Amino acid sequence: MLDRESVWINPKLTPYSQASLPVDTRLIDDAEKRLERFKPFIAERFPETGDGTIESPLSVIGNMARALLHDGNKISGRLLLKMDSHLEIAGSVKARGGVYEVLKHTEELALENGLISIGDDYSKLCACRDFFSRYKLQVGSTGNLGLSIGISGAAVGYDVTVHMSRDAKQWKKELLRSHGVRVIEYENDYTEAVKQGRAESDKDPMSYFVDDEKSVDLFLGYAVAAKRLDAQLRQQGIEISAECPLIVYLPCGVGGAPGGIAYGLKAIYGDNVHIFFVEPVESPCVLLGMATGRGDGVCVQDFGLTGVTEADGLAVGRPSGFICGVMENLISGVFTVSDENLLKWLKLLYDTEGIFIEPSACAAFAGVCWLESFGLSKDYLKATGLADKMQSAVQIAWATGGSLVPAEIMRQLVS
Numbered sequence: 001m002l003d004r005e006s007v008w009i010n011p012k013l014t015p016y017s018q019a020s021l022p023v024d025t026r027l028i029d030d031a032e033k034r035l036e037r038f039k040p041f042i043a044e045r046f047p048e049t050g051d052g053t054i055e056s057p058l059s060v061i062g063n064m065a066r067a068l069l070h071d072g073n074k075i076s077g078r079l080l081l082k083m084d085s086h087l088e089i090a091g092s093v094k095a096r097g098g099v100y101e102v103l104k105h106t107e108e109l110a111l112e113n114g115l116i117s118i119g120d121d122y123s124k125l126c127a128c129r130d131f132f133s134r135y136k137l138q139v140g141s142t143g144n145l146g147l148s149i150g151i152s153g154a155a156v157g158y159d160v161t162v163h164m165s166r167d168a169k170q171w172k173k174e175l176l177r178s179h180g181v182r183v184i185e186y187e188n189d190y191t192e193a194v195k196q197g198r199a200e201s202d203k204d205p206m207s208y209f210v211d212d213e214k215s216v217d218l219f220l221g222y223a224v225a226a227k228r229l230d231a232q233l234r235q236q237g238i239e240i241s242a243e244c245p246l247i248v249y250l251p252c253g254v255g256g257a258p259g260g261i262a263y264g265l266k267a268i269y270g271d272n273v274h275i276f277f278v279e280p281v282e283s284p285c286v287l288l289g290m291a292t293g294r295g296d297g298v299c300v301q302d303f304g305l306t307g308v309t310e311a312d313g314l315a316v317g318r319p320s321g322f323i324c325g326v327m328e329n330l331i332s333g334v335f336t337v338s339d340e341n342l343l344k345w346l347k348l349l350y351d352t353e354g355i356f357i358e359p360s361a362c363a364a365f366a367g368v369c370w371l372e373s374f375g376l377s378k379d380y381l382k383a384t385g386l387a388d389k390m391q392s393a394v395q396i397a398w399a400t401g402g403s404l405v406p407a408e409i410m411r412q413l414v415s
């Protein structure tokens, strides 16, 4: 099964009312309120966000759906694209978790040091760059988390260091350096970059490490996406219910972003939402962590896989143990996808809709195309009663990144 595109169905999926929920879901409201408090600050530092809300469009992609059907796929219901590829500040889903964690840390420092009190206009913090420049932020990244922490951290005034794995694209390193961020490059993979970054940061009491493998704050920042999505669905006149179920496909690396979004969606829709992660064939770390029950005790190399993929955002060999645990009762399954298909769908989306997203983000289309054709996922549809409701289902491909890709590289990818 590991040598080709496939699906793993989670045998531990549990009715939501009986599922184990290790993170208090009220903390999602808390995170949403914190982002609300920071709106004046975000608006001033990043005027492109308008009022300081970092949110992406939810788009109907009828032409893409027709092209996929024309290719011989079976796709029922309505197909939507959640365009985190076009989120302001970081151009990827990382603008959710990453920016949230930077702001949470900023609020803590600012409150402790009397720079603000809750209820103040946080744009006051724009005048505190000197204060924040004494503090360091560090993060390990395959690229996009580094962009998010680097760009938002530099905007607050922090001294930021990003520890980049070998998969990170050159343009991401250059963009960070142009923001005054220190970039340290490693010959090893992402797990090693995180380890080194964590060790560097732990040595320095003025340094804060954003821990992609373990951070509950990142997770909560991602989870807020679900509430925003709910509002967007309602605006489009869509009410999710047992008769109108929601199916969501999330590209997955270490697990934090899809995990947080999944947690938030389950908290709102319970059993009426079905969530599938999608990972590269060569790097299905969360699939392996969950299927073996060993979480971060396994890596893809243990199974003879290389971990090498064009989908740099998903090139993670060892999953987050935290996420494997939290997802145990909640996700429906995990699809795997080849690089070849990612590049094919990238071009197809561009040709049919004029929308560019990066290779990692195209992983979502694997779920869209194969849910109703792979044997194991068809069994899942029958077992859950979804098979009879597919005509009224809403399917969302979560496009996780792309708008910061330089024009030249984009041209090469779409040609």
Ligand SMILES: *Cc1c(COP(=O)(O)O)cnc(C)c1O
Pocket (backbone or CB within 6 Å): 092, 093, 094, 144, 145, 251, 252, 253, 254, 255, 256, 257, 258, 313, 314, 316, 358, 360, 361, 400, 401, 402
């Ligand atoms: C990081 C990333 C993901 C996956 O997020 P994880 O938290 O690593 O699972 C998916 N797509 C893109 C474009 C990303 O940058």
